[in-house]
Amino acid sequence: MAGGLVALLDDIAALAKLAAASVDDVGMAAGRATAKAAGVVVDDTAVTPRYVEGFTPDRELPVIKKIAIGSLRNKLLFITPAALLLSQFAPWALTPLLMLGGTYLCFEGAEKILEKFGLGHHEDEKPVVLEGEEQEKAMTAGAIRTDFILSSEIMVISLNEVADEPFAMRAAILIVVAIAMTLLVYGVVAFIVKMDDIGLHLARGGSGARQALGRGMVSAMPKILAGLSTIGIVAMLWVGGHIVLKGTDDLGFHTVYGWVHHLEEEAHHLGGALLGWLANTTASAIFGLILGALVVAVVTAVNRLRSPAAAHH
Template identity: 70%
Template structure:
């Protein structure tokens, strides 16, 4: 009896070791997958603060919370199951779907550029959301979640490619870990960024002169930082969207654009000390140019479409007069 109990305890201990090893493997794989998606995480962090610009201070964190919940819902309820099913049964469909999302990102980025140079209606969003009603707030949150969906999809697909050889269940667990970890990271950083001015005000009221100086510096610098992040977010959408299209066309068989960019990257790799950076810069610029061209075309097409619809609605009114 005692021998059987000892044997049972040994079996339990062995199973525990296997489980612990599996958890370690999942953790390591999740870490690798998250590292591969780090570039898109930076883009996501830069894009999101643009959506809370103009909010009253008491609404900033609640709005970020709403966007974060929407982002997590995007990843866990929609992107993760779809990515797993597609990778299991129709892996060839992932690239076209991702390219559609990339085109949408290019459109979003180009539209914001058009607004900034005076062709759009950016001024409509300059007033605090509280002055325009709850519907405007909901619209901004919905826009942020839609943009997040594309960035989240790329993060999850990049992570999936990193662990494609893992068993199905392991893939699901790893992607879930990546989804939660990246969402907490991104929106934690975003929350810190948008509340930095409040932190600065608090520091500015302290007794220490050095602390007060830091607080005043934070308060004075935050509008500039938010402006820079807004611009970075727009560039990031063009860059990420263009890169998705660049890689996607290569995977679908049109190798010319990617081969050209890759050749340019290789030509500078030998530059001592900065070859890697120059290669990355070439890829980034090429991706941003592609994103800008595709986005401009998309904006033109959509403006024509909306313009035609607008004219069609106005024509009967003109005829009635």
């Protein structure tokens, strides 16, 4: 009896060690996959704050919570199962899907740059606070739709990084990535959105240093939002351009990505790893801008062709 109990305890200990090792493996793989998707995360974090512009302060955090829940639902119920099924039964489709998503990111980035130079079309949005509950629902739904595309990119990039793992391991890794990414993005977004309120609270009381910090946070807020917008645009072009370039190489068209890789190696030789990374990033962003501008031109032309027909009907 005692021997059986000892053997059982040994088995339990062995299973616990195996489980711990599996958790460590999932954590490390999730961290690796998350790092690969960092550019899209920056973009997601930069894009989301504009969806709460115009809300009264008491509605900002509830709206961010709704968007975060919608984002997590998208990742866990729709994107992750679809990505896992594709990776299991049609792995050849992952690269084209990645390239399609990368092209969309290039399009979004190029469109925003063209708008800054007055070359794009931008529809002015009425302040949410004047439109009531229905407008809040519409803005939240719009944010969740935008997040769906960015979340799809995050999850497919993450999946591509761990494509060689067993199915169960891939599923566990993607679940960890989905939860971690959602908490990270919307935690940062909530802090950014409420930063001016925190600053006002600090500025109204306490020591002189505390008040100075509060005033600094309030005055820095517009610059931070403007900086995030710029970083988001650059991230879209860089990530989107790199995804498409890498995809063409994976599909057997090596010329263009070969040029970029050669440039990266030359820069690395001259100034080290950082300069090499900057060369690759800059080349990817330029490629993304060119590709995105071409897509914008095509979309604009198609819309102009359709407009007279729509008006006629």
